[in-house]
Amino acid sequence: MCQSGAHGTEQAWDADDMSSGTGHGFDIIIAGGGPAGLAFARALDGSGLRIALVERQPLETLADPAPDGREIALTHRSAGILTSMGVWSRFNDDDVAPLREARVLNGPSPFALSFASGQAADRLGNLVPNHRIRQTLFQSVQGQEGLTLLAGTGIAGVRTGTEAATVTLEDGRTLSARLLVAADSRFSKIRDQLGIATQIKRLGKSMLVCRVAHEGEHGGVATEWFGYGQTMAMLPLNGRLSSAVLTLPAAEIERLAALDPTALSDELTRRYDRRLGAMTVVGRAHVYPLAITYAHHFAARRAALIGDTAVGMHPVTAHGFNLGLQSAATLAGLVTSTAARRGDIAGSLLLRRYEAAHRLASAPLYAATRLIVELYTDDRPPARLARTLTLRAGAALPFVRGSVTRMLMQH
Numbered sequence: 001m002c003q004s005g006a007h008g009t010e011q012a013w014d015a016d017d018m019s020s021g022t023g024h025g026f027d028i029i030i031a032g033g034g035p036a037g038l039a040f041a042r043a044l045d046g047s048g049l050r051i052a053l054v055e056r057q058p059l060e061t062l063a064d065p066a067p068d069g070r071e072i073a074l075t076h077r078s079a080g081i082l083t084s085m086g087v088w089s090r091f092n093d094d095d096v097a098p099l100r101e102a103r104v105l106n107g108p109s110p111f112a113l114s115f116a117s118g119q120a121a122d123r124l125g126n127l128v129p130n131h132r133i134r135q136t137l138f139q140s141v142q143g144q145e146g147l148t149l150l151a152g153t154g155i156a157g158v159r160t161g162t163e164a165a166t167v168t169l170e171d172g173r174t175l176s177a178r179l180l181v182a183a184d185s186r187f188s189k190i191r192d193q194l195g196i197a198t199q200i201k202r203l204g205k206s207m208l209v210c211r212v213a214h215e216g217e218h219g220g221v222a223t224e225w226f227g228y229g230q231t232m233a234m235l236p237l238n239g240r241l242s243s244a245v246l247t248l249p250a251a252e253i254e255r256l257a258a259l260d261p262t263a264l265s266d267e268l269t270r271r272y273d274r275r276l277g278a279m280t281v282v283g284r285a286h287v288y289p290l291a292i293t294y295a296h297h298f299a300a301r302r303a304a305l306i307g308d309t310a311v312g313m314h315p316v317t318a319h320g321f322n323l324g325l326q327s328a329a330t331l332a333g334l335v336t337s338t339a340a341r342r343g344d345i346a347g348s349l350l351l352r353r354y355e356a357a358h359r360l361a362s363a364p365l366y367a368a369t370r371l372i373v374e375l376y377t378d379d380r381p382p383a384r385l386a387r388t389l390t391l392r393a394g395a396a397l398p399f400v401r402g403s404v405t406r407m408l409m410q411h
């Protein structure tokens with residue numbers, strides 16, 4: 001694997017080697033080395049394809065990403081995909097926290113709708129810090145045959161034709177490939193350049209996430225509390241440690257994020273009604289403005305979208321990366337089998353099959369998540385009644401609970 005960093009790390013080619021139309025291009029260019037882009041690269045291991053992965057962040061950041069506060073709830077299906085890629089075994093015991101039960105609370109009511117794995121498994125899923133997912137995925141592609149990693153420069157421009165996709169890097173170099181895969185985040189510029197329209201909804205709210213140590217035991221239970229005027233989730237980590245996820249209007253979150261650690265700890269303890277006793281913030285708080293996105297198409301001529309670039313989920317149902325990983329695995333499977341038959345890895349039939357499969361996987365989840373957010377963040381009296389009724393109905397109807405549990409677990 002060749003690597004190029006912003007600060008002049010190894011440079012194993014010259015610009016002419018990578019220019020388009022000379023036969024020296026790549027089979028695939030991946031735009032973005034976030035978790036989805038890296039997972040896609042990893043899933044192509046053994047395909048024999050020449051891949052360029054372009055990531056704007058410097059190599060040192062990719063190799064050692066800083067904690068970003070996100071604790072990713074991984075489904076069993078995602079754990080299976082990461083295992084088959086040889087990534088799961090790279091996690092330390094400390095990285096993985098079991099999620100045994102999820103409870104949903106509404107307003108001031110003590111009633112909780114509970115989801116547990118039942119006899120199917122000992123846990124609903126696992127929580128793993130996002131920076132460790134990024135780091136282990138990065139480590140897993142080290143030395144991967146056929147993969148060239150270009151870090152420290154982004155993709156500035158994209159052109160697709162009948163035979164190839166050509167990209168211009170921010171440092172002026174050009175690359176060409178048979179297939180361009182965009183994994184450059186939910187606010188993807190490349191998606192725009194491909195002419196793919198996208199539904200983007202900015203919610204005007206932000207999430208504050210941070211680790212908290214607490215007096216009480218969480219018992220491996222995640223709680224999603226749709227209070228009146230705030231939404232607060234507590235995700236169980238190893239020991240008496242949880243990830244606190246607080247959603248409020250953006251300005252209010254900015255105010256809280258500026259508090260000193262003691263004042264923020266007091267605020268979180270109070271806002272969580274001391275359910276876990278006194279809480280103490282560990283490390284720093286991170287803020288994420290909330291926006292959800294859904295691309296109208298997941299493919300264009302010689303190009304495909306994966307990860308958040310295809311579907312930017314609301315974090316409340318914890319499915320963003322799970323879906324992103326699934327999109328990477330689905331596309332990689334189609335590309336690998338087509339390459340083995342010496343077919344066109346960017347053929348319109350392949351791209352249509354990918355789009356159909358990922359739409360089927362993502363559209364119901366996206367719609368259900370939107371509905372949940374819209375209903376459970378609406379504090380007007382009719383909505384409050386509907387919130388109570390739907391939660392009670394969910395508890396009374398085992399098939400509803402069963403299907404939500406399956407959705408959470410995704411075996």
Ligand SMILES: Cc1cc2nc3c(=O)[nH]c(=O)nc-3n(C[C@H](O)[C@H](O)[C@H](O)COP(=O)(O)OP(=O)(O)OC[C@H]3O[C@@H](n4cnc5c(N)ncnc54)[C@H](O)[C@@H]3O)c2cc1C
Nearest residue numbers: 032034035036056073154155185307308318319320321322
């Ligand atoms: C608070 C929070 C909690 C979450 N919890 C969960 C959870 O429990 N479960 C779950 O499944 N998901 C969760 N998610 C969602 C998950 O974090 C995302 O779905 C995932 O990180 C998206 O990965 P990605 O690779 O698609 O995009 P990103 O992580 O956004 O990566 C995109 C990459 O592309 C690079 N890039 C951008 N533009 C260019 C360019 N022009 N050229 C080159 N590189 C470029 C960027 O530098 C970046 O590295 C959560 C999200 C948040 C905010």
